[in-house]
Amino acid sequence: xxxxxxxxxxxxxxxxxxxxxxxxxxxxxxxxxxxxxxxxxxxxxxxxxxxxxxxxxxxxxxxxxxxxxxxxxxxxxxxxxxxxxxxxxxxxxxxxxxxxxxxxxx
Ligand code: HEC
Numbered sequence: 001x002x003x004x005x006x007x008x009x010x011x012x013x014x015x016x017x018x019x020x021x022x023x024x025x026x027x028x029x030x031x032x033x034x035x036x037x038x039x040x041x042x043x044x045x046x047x048x049x050x051x052x053x054x055x056x057x058x059x060x061x062x063x064x065x066x067x068x069x070x071x072x073x074x075x076x077x078x079x080x081x082x083x084x085x086x087x088x089x090x091x092x093x094x095x096x097x098x099x100x101x102x103x104x105x106x
Contacts, residue, residue: 028050040084
């Protein structure tokens with residue numbers, strides 16, 4: 001009986017999308033720096049908060065500073081900053097909801 005309950009709980013956990021993508025990083029596209037970015041950014045909030053955004057490299061750069069200044073993220077510098085910034089800019093570029101380029105974000 002106990003085993004059945006454990007098996008059922010495991011099944012429900014596996015079937016539930018909330019558990020399947022606990023960190024909200026399933027929609028992070030493959031690419032160099034994906035793991036590093038996901039591990040850092042999804043430590044404090046859902047990865048979805050990141051993947052919902054579409055920003056230029058300069059805007060992502062600013063976001064990193066905001067995370068450090070306002071939210072106490074460890075300051076990113078050097079190669080690590082470049083890696084994560086390159087990933088963010090390539091993975092989540094400026095876009096409209098439908099994925100078309102936004103003409104106002106030139
Ligand atoms: C030390 C904790 C921490 C880390 C690490 C962190 N953030 Fe945040 N971030 C926050 C908090 C707190 C908020 C605002 C509250 C919320 O909505 O959860 C936030 C909000 C955001 C927002 C929403 C816009 C805004 O200004 O509120 C974006 C975009 C964002 N973070 C991007 C990132 C990215 C990209 C990374 C990885 C490079 C990252 N964050 C890492 C704490 C963090």
